[in-house]
Amino acid sequence: MREVRIRDTLSGAVQTLDPDHEVGIYACGPTVYSRIHIGNARPFVIFSLFARFLRSEGYKARLVINVTDINDKIYAAAARAGEGSAAFAAAMTAAYIHDTDRLGLGRPDAEPKATETIDGIVALIAELIAGGHAYESGGDVYFRVRSFPGYGKLSNRRPEDMDQGEEAGAAGLKEERLDFALWKATKEGEDTSWDSPWGPGRPAWHIECSVMAERELGASFAVHGGGSDLVFPHHENEIAQSESAGRPFAHVWMHNGMVDAAGEKMSKSEGNIFQLSEALDRYGREAVVAYLISGHYRQPLAFGGRQMEEAVARVERLRNFFRGQAGASSGGDPAEQQRGGSGGSPPESRFEAFREALADDFNTPRAMAEVFELVGEANRDEVPGAARAVAEMLDLVGLRSLAEDQGAADSEAEQLLQEREDARAAKDFSRADEIRDRLAALGWEVRDSADGPRLVRR
Ligand SMILES: [Zn+2]
Known part of the structure; x- marks a missing residue:
């Protein structure tokens, strides 16, 4: 078993994976508000292949890539399409599965959906409130960033440079500007909601990954992955939520760079x-x-x-x-x-x-x-x-299919070669010549030898 080393975003150092334990990998998947683009496919491909490589080295690897199927963008896109947001998200999830299936890399071991994790999300939020790390406000629940001393350690940002990127309306409900939402009360125009101790609403984005990662991989796991655009605030907030609730969470943070279409003037x-x-x-x-x-x-x-x-x-x-x-x-x-x-x-x-x-x-x-x-x-x-x-x-x-394509061509040629032999045995020489020409068109030359005929690439 080879030593596998990964550059860890959190420590900035190269970390060696523990060969004696299952390598749990959690990578943030797409928010399903449209068909996915090449940029979304990059983490899917990288983490699928990374898990494949680890298995080939004898590691036990478990890959989890979630689907974010509750989100402001989904509500907006569903409204534009004139569809219910649940049906819209389900259709886009199916399209995501279909599109990534076509990459031919198989599926992750688990693909949890936010909508199927609500009970765990509500439980973790309640735990954070009980521990003094979160508070209810106007039907929303916010994480109290000042309660977590390690905040900013992943992205190395100063609090004054941090912006949670949340809608302006939330500002009046927060104790501090830096706090971020865990739960959002249902707003007008939102057609899905779940009951909670804080009234009907839905989870905010970051909390779902804390819960899904733990549910699939345990409270402590090897690798958390995702695009580098998620380092702040998404992953910073996942750490704050999980560690505040006493979970060790991920050992190594592995971020892929962005696919950059901006440099090219695209038609x-x-x-x-x-x-x-x-x-x-x-x-x-x-x-x-x-x-x-x-x-x-x-x-x-x-x-x-x-x-x-x-x-x-x-x-x-x-x-x-x-x-x-x-x-x-x-x-x-x-x-x-x-x-x-x-x-x-x-x-x-x-x-x-x-x-x-x-x-x-x-x-x-x-x-x-x-x-x-x-x-x-x-x-x-x-x-x-x-x-x-x-x-x-x-x-x-x-x-590997690049090698197997050749195999397919070979078997077609081999079959033609056999047909040519049958034609010769039946003394149908014009048919045999016809097949020889056909093989030539496919790029094969028939060489007759003492051991019988064989195919040679022209
Ligand atoms: Zn995530």
Whole structure:
């Protein structure tokens, strides 16, 4: 089991994950008020692949990504669409599941929804009030920030620079400007509400994650993730809520940088591809995943048509590599390849460096550089075991299908080859020639040898 290190936003230091305990990962998911965009897909991809990597190293990992399905933005968007907010949020949640399914990375182990966590939210708020950390005011409940001495430790901000970003109307209900809402009384125009000791209302945003993380992972867990835009106030407030209630909460804070479409002057069509489903339609899932792992997760990632075309080119390069390898190894001895692929051979040491890059603060661009180094070497000279090693590396970043596509093409070609043999056996030579031409059109040459015919890439 490899040592896995993560740069922790809270301490600023590199922290090593504990291999003896389950690595619980909680990442903040989308607020479902519209179809998700590429920026929302980044944490989904990064944390899904991070959990996959940990499992491949023998860690027990449990990934939780929540769905925020109560929110001011949802009320506003539902009203614009002329729909009830509950039905609207349910439809957008289904769209989110559908869009992220298309990434082909599987689902998180749990995807709790705020609307299904109300009982736990009410209980934690009551606990905070009892402990003097929160107070009811006008049917709302607010967190008393001054009651938590550690406030600001995650974002390293001074109180005077902090703005909770809450609506102006709340100001008159707060003891202090810095306090933030835990519960909001139902307002006119809001069509969903839940009963509580403070009257009908709904939870505010931050409290739901404190509750869902604990419910799914326990009061103390390994990694809390999310976009860097959530450091303040969202994650700062989660810490204040959970620690004030005596929970140790997350050990390591892992933040991904923003996908930045602002640098690029986008045409209307480029604006559309910022939506995940449009990007998937236009570039395919492999290019979208390849794009999202092309930069280190902590750094901002520039987005635009140019970056997506570059991702398409990288994916094509990998696809072509497998095609070439399939041709080169046709008729070869797989056992020979296996022997070549062990013990410090180029594929083995590249795979080792690839995994080491992922263990070192999940450095996907450095890992992918190892893939392309090996691809380049194997394209120049025969490198036994290269195709298998590249396929295994790509498996860890959700791109194994690039090798399997080749397999699909192979089986189609193999079937045609068999049909050609059958035609020859039946002395139907014109049919056999027809099939040979068909194979040629697919890029295969039939070579007849003493051992029978075999396929070679043209
Ligand atoms: Zn959250």
